[in-house]
Amino acid sequence: MQKKQKIVIYGGTFDPPHKGHFALIKAALKTLAPSVIYVVPGFRSPFKETPCAPFSDRAEMLRAGLKDAGLGRRTHVKIHPYEFKRGRLTYTWQTAEFFRKAHPGAELYLLMGSDCLETFHRWKNYRRILASVRLVVGARDGFALKNPRGLPYIKLKGRFPLIASAELKVRLFSGQVQPGLCESVSDYITRRGLYLTSLRRRAAKLMTAQRFVHTIAVTRLALALAVKYGADTKRIALAGLLHDIARDRTPQYLAAYAARTRLKAPALKETLSEAPILLHAYVGAEIAKKRFGVKDSEVLRAIRNHTLGSPSPGLIDKILYVADLAAADRSFPEAAMVRKQAFRELGAAYAAANYVKLVCAFRTGKWIHPESVKVWNKLSEKNN
Numbered sequence: 001m002q003k004k005q006k007i008v009i010y011g012g013t014f015d016p017p018h019k020g021h022f023a024l025i026k027a028a029l030k031t032l033a034p035s036v037i038y039v040v041p042g043f044r045s046p047f048k049e050t051p052c053a054p055f056s057d058r059a060e061m062l063r064a065g066l067k068d069a070g071l072g073r074r075t076h077v078k079i080h081p082y083e084f085k086r087g088r089l090t091y092t093w094q095t096a097e098f099f100r101k102a103h104p105g106a107e108l109y110l111l112m113g114s115d116c117l118e119t120f121h122r123w124k125n126y127r128r129i130l131a132s133v134r135l136v137v138g139a140r141d142g143f144a145l146k147n148p149r150g151l152p153y154i155k156l157k158g159r160f161p162l163i164a165s166a167e168l169k170v171r172l173f174s175g176q177v178q179p180g181l182c183e184s185v186s187d188y189i190t191r192r193g194l195y196l197t198s199l200r201r202r203a204a205k206l207m208t209a210q211r212f213v214h215t216i217a218v219t220r221l222a223l224a225l226a227v228k229y230g231a232d233t234k235r236i237a238l239a240g241l242l243h244d245i246a247r248d249r250t251p252q253y254l255a256a257y258a259a260r261t262r263l264k265a266p267a268l269k270e271t272l273s274e275a276p277i278l279l280h281a282y283v284g285a286e287i288a289k290k291r292f293g294v295k296d297s298e299v300l301r302a303i304r305n306h307t308l309g310s311p312s313p314g315l316i317d318k319i320l321y322v323a324d325l326a327a328a329d330r331s332f333p334e335a336a337m338v339r340k341q342a343f344r345e346l347g348a349a350y351a352a353a354n355y356v357k358l359v360c361a362f363r364t365g366k367w368i369h370p371e372s373v374k375v376w377n378k379l380s381e382k383n384n
């Protein structure tokens, strides 16, 4: 009797692919000895933000990573464009049924990490998935394998590195070291300027070295707050990296820019005569739009509001305003306090940041921008 064909499906966003993914593929090859493993990058995930890297780059990174992991020449590990070709959100039950129809009579397996098994019963039509495939699960390092619904599955031998693409992305956005990435994937990212690598390089050229250090510190704190408060990390990184893009321009430049472009900024006339440097936030938003192609109105608004604040801030406004004041490069003692508070209650940290700025202006006898006063009044209105 002919042996049944074994086919493993491994879906994911792979944004970016990391060592944990390749370790799972290797283990599945060893345990199941399948005829083929189809790695299926998703168009987008029902659970995650829109992928940061386009499909073609994610497929290329997978190819590079498979090669690094010694799987490049194995013709039985294939990248399958099914979900991408559909061009829309595709659920796993649809992918499973596609492969079921394409390979009638084959034994189908769905490869996943143990974190997916734990929540598998919440996946759309999970019973339909189980009707097409058997689950193959790799346990993640440091976590007990949980199977709350007692679903049938095959456990892969060994433990698998605890790496999450979401965390990798956050580190990539702010230029931190990436031990979870294969070297060739890292190189590809740098070469192609993915995950804001090229934007960061371009932004650095418009700043002094010290400003860039500050920018990175702000971006890192803003990203940590984004993770805590569920904001889109790419949007936050964009706002962080570009917020001070015009800060190293002279007051004369800012004034000329404002005149030339008919810049819209609150109390523009007074600002021009009292503290034109404050205009860097508004000019910065224009540069972000015109030179960096940022179209996201909330990101641009956050850049505009990062110095004076906004009387009715959105989540990105709050995060950037607080991160700008409380970033690790700030040496005044209130910064650490506000930073701590930001992780407990963002709204309170926002009010505290406004307070710290006003007190500093009182102490030093500086002119206070009416917009900052507006923010103070609005916040005290809420308190009374």
Ligand SMILES: [Fe+2]
Binding pocket: 243, 244, 247, 280, 281, 306, 307
């Ligand atoms: Fe600034």
Ligand SMILES: [Fe+2]
Binding pocket: 214, 218, 243, 244, 324
């Ligand atoms: Fe700043």
